[in-house]
Amino acid sequence: MTTTLPARTSVSRARLQSTLVATPERAMHIMVALALAAGTTVSLGIHYSWTVLPLTAVLVAATWTSLRPGGIATVAAVRAAAIAVGGTVAWCIANIAMAAEYLIVVRDPGFLTLSGMWLVRHPSTDIPARGAVEAAATQLNLLPDAAQAWNLYGDVIQPQGAKMLPATLSVGGWLAGETGVLAANVVIGGIGILAVYALARQFLTPYAALAPAGAIALTVSHIGLSRAGYTEPLTLVLVIAGVLWAWRGVKERRLGLLIAAAVTSGATTFIRIDGASFAVGALAGIVIALALSDAPRAWRRRAALIVTVTQAVVLVLGYVSLWRWANEYLARLEHQAISLIAVYSAAAVILALWAATWGPRWRGDRVLTGLRSALGRRGAIGIGIAVSGLLALLASRPLWMIARRGTVKANEIFANGVVESFQKNAGLPVDGTRTYAESTMTWMSYYLTWVLVALAIVGFGVAAYRMVRRDGTWAVFLGAILAPTLLYLWNPSIIPDQLWAIRRFEPAAMPGFVLAAAIGAWWLVGRLHSASARRIGRRIAAIIIVVAPLTSWVSIMPGDSLPISAATNVTTREMDGARDQIADLCEVAGDRPIVLAGTSSHFGSLRVMCDQPVVLALVEPKPEALAEMAEIWGEAPVVLTRNAEWFDWEDGLPDPAVVSTVRTSSYALQHIPRTYSDREYTWYAGLVNDDGSLSPLPASE
Numbered sequence: 001m002t003t004t005l006p007a008r009t010s011v012s013r014a015r016l017q018s019t020l021v022a023t024p025e026r027a028m029h030i031m032v033a034l035a036l037a038a039g040t041t042v043s044l045g046i047h048y049s050w051t052v053l054p055l056t057a058v059l060v061a062a063t064w065t066s067l068r069p070g071g072i073a074t075v076a077a078v079r080a081a082a083i084a085v086g087g088t089v090a091w092c093i094a095n096i097a098m099a100a101e102y103l104i105v106v107r108d109p110g111f112l113t114l115s116g117m118w119l120v121r122h123p124s125t126d127i128p129a130r131g132a133v134e135a136a137a138t139q140l141n142l143l144p145d146a147a148q149a150w151n152l153y154g155d156v157i158q159p160q161g162a163k164m165l166p167a168t169l170s171v172g173g174w175l176a177g178e179t180g181v182l183a184a185n186v187v188i189g190g191i192g193i194l195a196v197y198a199l200a201r202q203f204l205t206p207y208a209a210l211a212p213a214g215a216i217a218l219t220v221s222h223i224g225l226s227r228a229g230y231t232e233p234l235t236l237v238l239v240i241a242g243v244l245w246a247w248r249g250v251k252e253r254r255l256g257l258l259i260a261a262a263v264t265s266g267a268t269t270f271i272r273i274d275g276a277s278f279a280v281g282a283l284a285g286i287v288i289a290l291a292l293s294d295a296p297r298a299w300r301r302r303a304a305l306i307v308t309v310t311q312a313v314v315l316v317l318g319y320v321s322l323w324r325w326a327n328e329y330l331a332r333l334e335h336q337a338i339s340l341i342a343v344y345s346a347a348a349v350i351l352a353l354w355a356a357t358w359g360p361r362w363r364g365d366r367v368l369t370g371l372r373s374a375l376g377r378r379g380a381i382g383i384g385i386a387v388s389g390l391l392a393l394l395a396s397r398p399l400w401m402i403a404r405r406g407t408v409k410a411n412e413i414f415a416n417g418v419v420e421s422f423q424k425n426a427g428l429p430v431d432g433t434r435t436y437a438e439s440t441m442t443w444m445s446y447y448l449t450w451v452l453v454a455l456a457i458v459g460f461g462v463a464a465y466r467m468v469r470r471d472g473t474w475a476v477f478l479g480a481i482l483a484p485t486l487l488y489l490w491n492p493s494i495i496p497d498q499l500w501a502i503r504r505f506e507p508a509a510m511p512g513f514v515l516a517a518a519i520g521a522w523w524l525v526g527r528l529h530s531a532s533a534r535r536i537g538r539r540i541a542a543i544i545i546v547v548a549p550l551t552s553w554v555s556i557m558p559g560d561s562l563p564i565s566a567a568t569n570v571t572t573r574e575m576d577g578a579r580d581q582i583a584d585l586c587e588v589a590g591d592r593p594i595v596l597a598g599t600s601s602h603f604g605s606l607r608v609m610c611d612q613p614v615v616l617a618l619v620e621p622k623p624e625a626l627a628e629m630a631e632i633w634g635e636a637p638v639v640l641t642r643n644a645e646w647f648d649w650e651d652g653l654p655d656p657a658v659v660s661t662v663r664t665s666s667y668a669l670q671h672i673p674r675t676y677s678d679r680e681y682t683w684y685a686g687l688v689n690d691d692g693s694l695s696p697l698p699a700s701e
Contacts, residue, residue, distance in 0.1 A: 020082055021081045029241075032241050042124060071201065074206070095223060101573065102182075111159045112165055112166055113181065115159045120177075121611075126157070128157075130613035131633050135613070135637075136616075142616070142617050143616040143618070151328035161329060162272060162321065163322075164271045165185075185229050192216070192222070192511070195244065199247070204518060212517070218546065224567075227573075228574050231271050231272050234271055238278075244261075245258070246286045258306070259310055261307070262306075262307040263311070265278065268507075269316075273330070275318055277487055278508060280348075281482065284475075285475045291304075291365040291369070291472070300365065304351070305355050375468060384465035387460050394486075395457070398438050404433040417432060419496065437491055441453065443498065443505070459515075459517055459523070462520060464478060481509070485505065499569050500667070518541075522538065525537035567673065567674060572665060574664060582609045583609070585606060592612065594638055595617055596641070597617040597646060599618075620647075626692040627690060636687050648693040654686070654696030662681065663677070663679075
């Protein structure tokens with residue numbers, strides 16, 4: 001005797017299964033809407049919970065139907081989605097427990113995280129100087145800001161960089177305070193894993209799509225960059241979301257999906273100054289895919305023009321936001337920004353003019369369709385081989401090339417000095433002019449292994465063949481991934497230490513390579529003759545793709561001083577101890593202005609976390625200058641310093657007010673960091689007296 005479920009139960013189960021299958025793409029959808037809402041409100045200077053969250057809800061509701069996920073809730077799709085979602089939740093929990101405390105400005109996560117902290121309680125990232133400008137004027141070389149990260153603009157301090165990420169991180173602060181801000185980027189990284197899975201489902205089976213998602217989840221780079229406030233995980237979400245929606249928009253002939261792809265890919269400029277490098281490839285890929293589509297010509301022309309205009313408008317608004325809220329930063333990188341905008345503008349104009357000719361009279365789209373016919377199968381194979389060959393050539397560069405920079409510009413001289421210090425510490429030949437740009441593909445192999453890099457080289461060739469031979473939609477994937485990848489493979493323009501240098505490849509190249517590796521692996525398995533061999537081959541390929549990045553967690557180097565070591569970006573909480581140190585310093589300072597003497601790394605930490613005006617003294621402040629500051633502020637400031645000998649103390653050198661240890665990952669050339677350092681901080685605190693001497697303040701309890 002068989003039993004059947006009631007109809008209502010069957011319908012409920014079917015809905016639950018459909019919801020589970022849609023969850024990866026829906027999670028990405030909500031994350032993109034939240035980022036767009038946060039980026040919009042912070043750009044308008046109205047970043048509050050009551051503006052961001054309702055705007056997010058409106059964006060999600062308005063696009064819920066037009067961005068509905070496709071696919072059928074088969075048994076395989078339901079089970080694979082459950083694994084993807086459950087695995088991502090576990091990944092987030094594990095990495096939130098190890099989330100970085102990046103509250104001291106050594107590199108970008110410092111000012112980005114602190115900006116997120118500031119936005120929890122303020123509507124914009126402009127930080128009032130509150131008398132620091134006048135106080136700093138009491139002595140030459142005292143500063144109301146800090147070079148690079150914190151720039152004086154009028155009577156406010158502007159943190160460096162675009163504002164979408166800090167604004168998105170601040171949402172975590174509304175939900176869970178400081179811990180929420182520190183954990184928010186991990187959640188963004190988790191959404192990035194689901195985005196890779198959702199995109200992989202477009203051309204792989206549901207189970208097979210788990211392989212590239214698992215690979216990106218287990219890379220040291222994705223883990224390390226998600227634990228701290230780096231911009232790359234959020235950029236990855238926008239890049240992959242743009243590819244997915246554009247792919248589906250072309251396939252399903254849905255203009256709403258294409259518009260969403262245009263907005264999402266253009267919005268990368270709200271996260272990074274180089275956002276145009278990601279947008280231009282996506283735009284070219286979409287327009288080429290539309291030209292090769294068999295949809296009605298009028299629809300394709302209209303879609304191409306709308307996508308071009310929409311993306312261009314959003315991209316420009318991102319740079320306007322950067323100009324308004326990080327003016328000095330944009331001015332400092334003006335040449336780079338102008339070059340990117342010029343290249344993007346030229347490409348957008350050319351693509352728009354070309355799309356405009358796709359009418360019944362000119363039929364400009366026939367340029368590509370005719371070329372496809374002329375190339376035929378052999379030509380498509382040749383294009384695929386050329387793409388793979390180019391990537392293989394770039395991978396071979398360490399065998400025949402050494403890349404160097406000039407020493408003319410000030411920033412290049414600085415980079416040379418940094419590289420020299422890394423080389424000396426590593427016992428390498430000292431040559432500060434080296435950029436190590438010839439090793440960019442090797443950098444990727446550190447995290448993916450050469451096995452996945454080789455499979456990806458094959459996979460990109462297969463994708464190019466498919467684009468030319470039978471499915472122009474592959475142009476979306478190739479354009480969005482290869483444009484920024486090839487740019488940074490040739491010229492990464494970054495200090496070449498790890499984990500820092502791999503940032504250039506995290507948003508597009510790393511997810512693109514794991515996806516291409518899966519394409520290449522499945523294509524190779526498909527060359528096997530028997531069905532059973534192909535079935536076993538697919539299982540082996542999936543295991544290799546997932547396990548390969550895991551092998552980079554451990555380094556075995558016989559004869560080395562540290563023969564067996566682990567990747568510190570996985571095993572160590574970055575800047576562990578910084579949060580308590582800043583809290584103790586703020587407790588010692590109380591509600592008084594601060595003179596930070598001797599170091600600039602804590603300028604933003606104290607200004608944001610203590611929310612008190614700060615003057616930076618990189619030279620010894622004179623007693624009369626300190627006394628005059630008290631008159632300007634109307635109260636005696638507190639001096640916080642690690643250079644106690646600079647000051648006159650009552651009753652001699654006092655006991656330290658704060659003693660702290662902060663753990664940081666080491667900097668490494670030519671390998672993943674596998675050591676860490678514990679930096680000792682000894683802080684002295686004194687209240688300024690009328691004569692400019694200091695009365696020691698007791699340690700925090």
